[in-house]
Amino acid sequence: xxxxxxxxxxxxxxxxxxxxxxxxxxxxxxxxxxxxxxxxxxxxxxxxxxxxxxxxxxxxxxxxxxxxxxxxxxxxxxxxxxxxxxxxxxxxxxxxxxxxxxxxxxxxxxxxxxxxxxxxxxxxxxxxxxxxxxxxxxxxxxxxxxxxxxxxxxxxxxxxxxxxxxxxxxxxxxxxxxxxxxxxxxxxxxxxxxxxxxxxxxxxxxxxxxxxxxxxxxxxxxxxxxxxxxxxxxxxxxxxxxxxxxxxxxxxxxxxxxxxxxxxxxxxxxxxxxxxxxxxxxxxxxxxxxxxxxxxxxxxxxxxxxxxxxxxxxxxxxxxxxxxxxxxxxxxxxxxxxxxxxxxxxx
Numbered sequence: 001x002x003x004x005x006x007x008x009x010x011x012x013x014x015x016x017x018x019x020x021x022x023x024x025x026x027x028x029x030x031x032x033x034x035x036x037x038x039x040x041x042x043x044x045x046x047x048x049x050x051x052x053x054x055x056x057x058x059x060x061x062x063x064x065x066x067x068x069x070x071x072x073x074x075x076x077x078x079x080x081x082x083x084x085x086x087x088x089x090x091x092x093x094x095x096x097x098x099x100x101x102x103x104x105x106x107x108x109x110x111x112x113x114x115x116x117x118x119x120x121x122x123x124x125x126x127x128x129x130x131x132x133x134x135x136x137x138x139x140x141x142x143x144x145x146x147x148x149x150x151x152x153x154x155x156x157x158x159x160x161x162x163x164x165x166x167x168x169x170x171x172x173x174x175x176x177x178x179x180x181x182x183x184x185x186x187x188x189x190x191x192x193x194x195x196x197x198x199x200x201x202x203x204x205x206x207x208x209x210x211x212x213x214x215x216x217x218x219x220x221x222x223x224x225x226x227x228x229x230x231x232x233x234x235x236x237x238x239x240x241x242x243x244x245x246x247x248x249x250x251x252x253x254x255x256x257x258x259x260x261x262x263x264x265x266x267x268x269x270x271x272x273x274x275x276x277x278x279x280x281x282x283x284x285x286x287x288x289x290x291x292x293x294x295x296x297x298x299x300x301x302x303x304x305x306x307x308x309x310x311x312x313x314x315x316x317x318x319x320x321x322x323x324x325x326x327x328x329x330x331x332x333x334x335x336x337x338x339x340x341x342x343x344x345x346x347x
Contacts, residue, residue, distance in 0.1 A: 003035050003071075003142045010143055011136075014125035036142060041070040045144070048124050050079040055127070062132060063211040063219055064204065066140045067337075068234055073144035074128065076120045111152040111159060117145035118163070134220035202241045205249025206257065210341040218344055226337055233334040260335040261342065268339075271326045 006028050013024055036043060044065045049058045065072040120128070120143065128136075128143075135141045149164045211219070223230065244252050330336050 002139075003032070004137055004139055006032060006035075007136050007141070007143050010120075011125045011129045014120050015122050015129070032142060032144065036071060036073060036144070042068070044069040044072045045075060046072055047075050048077040048120070048128075050077045059131065060208055060211055062135070062141065063214070064207050066135060066219070066223060067207070067211075067230060068203070068237075071139065072141050074141060075144045075146050076118050076124060078118075109153050111154070111156060113152075114150045115147075115166070116150060117147055119145045132216050134216045135223075138220050138224065140220070140223065198245050199238075199241050202245065202247075202249040202252060203237060206237070206241070206253050210338050210345060212345065214341070214345055222337075222340055222344065226331075226340065229331055229334060229337050233337045236334040257335060257338065260333055261339045264330050264333055264336055264339045267330060268327070271323065 010024060010028065046058070046061055046065055049055060062072060062074075128141075132141055147166045149166045151162045151164060152159045153162060154160045240252060240256055244256070247255075330339075
């Protein structure tokens with residue numbers, strides 16, 4: 001199965017029956033990870049927010065991530081997530097981890113360990129489906145259940161439950177519980193490097209105004225129409241921001257990006273106005289010749305002029321072809337993508 005088919009099946013199942021969805025997560029989780037293991041693609045991780053007040057910000061991050069990466073993996077929130085495990089007993093690295101965090105004193109404290117996943121609740125699934133379905137269909141987004149090890153620790157009558165973030169090693173086909181706390185990445189350039197965190201903040205400052213208020217349907221149409229432009233835009237934006245991390249996002253936008261967008265807009269207006277003028281000129285000229293012939297009583301002449309519009313039609317076709325060619329040339333500047341998003345956000 002492909003990612004789109006798996007995502008659609010899991011979203012629908014979660015909404016209808018969380019238990020059935022949980023069973024399928026156990027079936028598909030490793031397949032999702034293997035499908036998202038292309039070294040030539042950029043991936044990003046986005047966590048579903050715990051609070052409703054953060055949903056708008058989350059939507060912006062999904063859009064931004066869809067531009068700055070090839071596939072965005074969405075993981076469930078910690079607030080709504082539902083846990084499903086396959087009840088296999090496995091203490092691999094868990095004992096060391098629990099001791100590291102001083103949660104147990106010896107291995108006898110561990111009653112059992114379950115390998116499983118935190119998955120999306122029906123509420124999260126409904127939100128994702130209703131707001132981002134076009135992006136899922138495009139393959140820009142995928143669900144990414146959180147692999148966890150659930151350890152039951154302490155006395156059987158009064159146990160404690162610990163869920164430990166885990167990793168599944170596809171090659172070795174076994175689970176790992178790392179001894180570090182990984183940081184959530186909103187866009188691919190986020191990592192432990194402080195300069196990259198600064199760069200990602202700058203990118204957010206520049207991009208958020210262009211993607212706010214746009215529907216997923218319209219946004220996905222732009223991504224589909226301008227698919228050939230996205231990689232060059234991404235590269236251009238990263239290059240600009242990487243060279244100017246000492247400036248704020250709005251300063252970089254005003255100094256380096258806005259002049260390019262304004263230039264594209266100016267060219268577009270000039271091309272459109274000239275195209276409109278030419279089209280009107282051909283129509284008016286043909287009509288004027290016809291009226292002159294009619295006023296002179298030359299009905300045959302008027303008819304021949306109207307028939308001659310066949311030649312004019314060829315001219316109209318050329319005007320249209322030239323117009324579309326000039327519009328297409330605007331894409332030579334990668335900031336055409338921002339210009340197009342800007343026009344859409346203003347509607």
